[in-house]
Amino acid sequence: AQSVTQLGSHVSVSEGALVLLRCNYSSSVPPYLFWYVQYPNQGLQLLLKYTSAATLVKGINGFEAEFKKSETSFHLTKPSAHMSDAAEYFCAVGRPGTYKYIFGTGTRLKVLA
Amino acid sequence: DVKVTQSSRYLVKRTGEKVFLECVQDMDHENMFWYRQDPGLGLRLIYFSYDVKMKEKGDIPEGYSVSREKKERFSLILESASTNQTSMYLCASSLGPGDRRNTEAFFGQGTRLTVV
Numbered sequence: 594a595q596s597v598t599q600l601g602s603h604v605s606v607s608e609g610a611l612v613l614l615r616c617n618y619s620s621s622v623p624p625y626l627f628w629y630v631q632y633p634n635q636g637l638q639l640l641l642k643y644t645s646a647a648t649l650v651k652g653i654n655g656f657e658a659e660f661k662k663s664e665t666s667f668h669l670t671k672p673s674a675h676m677s678d679a680a681e682y683f684c685a686v687g688r689p690g691t692y693k694y695i696f697g698t699g700t701r702l703k704v705l706a
Numbered sequence: 707d708v709k710v711t712q713s714s715r716y717l718v719k720r721t722g723e724k725v726f727l728e729c730v731q732d733m734d735h736e737n738m739f740w741y742r743q744d745p746g747l748g749l750r751l752i753y754f755s756y757d758v759k760m761k762e763k764g765d766i767p768e769g770y771s772v773s774r775e776k777k778e779r780f781s782l783i784l785e786s787a788s789t790n791q792t793s794m795y796l797c798a799s800s801l802g803p804g805d806r807r808n809t810e811a812f813f814g815q816g817t818r819l820t821v822v
Contacts (some may be wrong), residue, residue: 602746624811636710636796636813637749644809683748687809692737692756692800693764694811699735 595608595620597686599697605706612656612671614700616684619665625687626667627694628658632680640682654678679704709733712797712814719821720750725784727817736801738780739771739811740764740789743794785788787821 599617615651618624625644642653648660654677658669667684684697713728731738737756741749751764761772769791773781780799784791791812793816798811 598732627810635814636714636820637798637811638813639810643812656782685811692754693751694739696741696749698746 595624595686595695597684597695597697599684599699599700601632602698602699603701603703604674605703605705606674608631609673611680612669612674614669614682614684614702616640616667616669616697617665618667618684618686620686623662626660627685628652628656628667628669629682629683629685630654631683631699637683640669674702675705676689676706678702680687707799710797710799710812710814712795712817713732715815716819717766717797717817719747719787719819721785722819723787723821724786725787725819725821727782727784727797727819729780729782730778731780731799731812732778733812734777735799735812736777737799737800738774739800740770740780740782741796741798742766742821743796743816749796762783768776789818790820792821 596619598617621689627642628640631637639648651657656671681699681701683699685694687694710731739754740752755774757760796812796816797814800811
């Protein structure tokens with residue numbers, strides 16, 4: 594069975610500091626992996642996705658994530674946090690050939706001035 | 707751009723009412739989903755549909771039903787609303803699993819439902 598674990602339900606960083614949001618997955622087959630962002634009272638917007646091409650994936654708003662099979666991780670990073678990055682971030686896994694997605698419980702990012 | 711539209715952003719309903727949440731997508735996607743989002747629990751799948759008139763239960767289907775009479779429209783029905791169904795409801799759609807280039811789900815803006 595697939596599962597997703599996001600370490601840290603709340604993360605605070607200073608403006609200009611590195612953002613690191615952690616995601617570990619379990620899957621019996623090579624998965625598709627996604628990061629979504631949700632701003633208050635909005636739906637989820639795709640930040641980036643991994644579909645077994647390049648292991649370092651670049652997304653929107655300066656975010657990127659690296660697929661590490663040996664660590665079963667797909668951590669999200671951004672070199673320099675901006676106030677507008679304050680939001681909730683969800684990691685998700687999808688299984689090729691199936692319809693479903695499994696979401697993590699989310700990490701709320703707070704950016705301090 | 708793919709657009710998934712949910713009919714209401716905010717709803718307030720009374721206990722025992724039958725509630726309809728509507729979702730429409732404009733990209734001819736086969737798959738449509740209804741999720742419920744609660745703090746600390748992330749997104750939980752209520753139902754999904756992989757074709758017109760086809761549906762499968764997700765992880766928390768109790769108290770809910772769905773309808774998909776047309777490919778672009780997927781409705782979530784609360785048969786008799788209860789206070790524990792107060793939540794944020796998110797609709798999503800995606801292409802079939804065979805298209806590797808477009809594997810992600812696209813989400814609507816959400817409906818925040820309050821049952822009083």
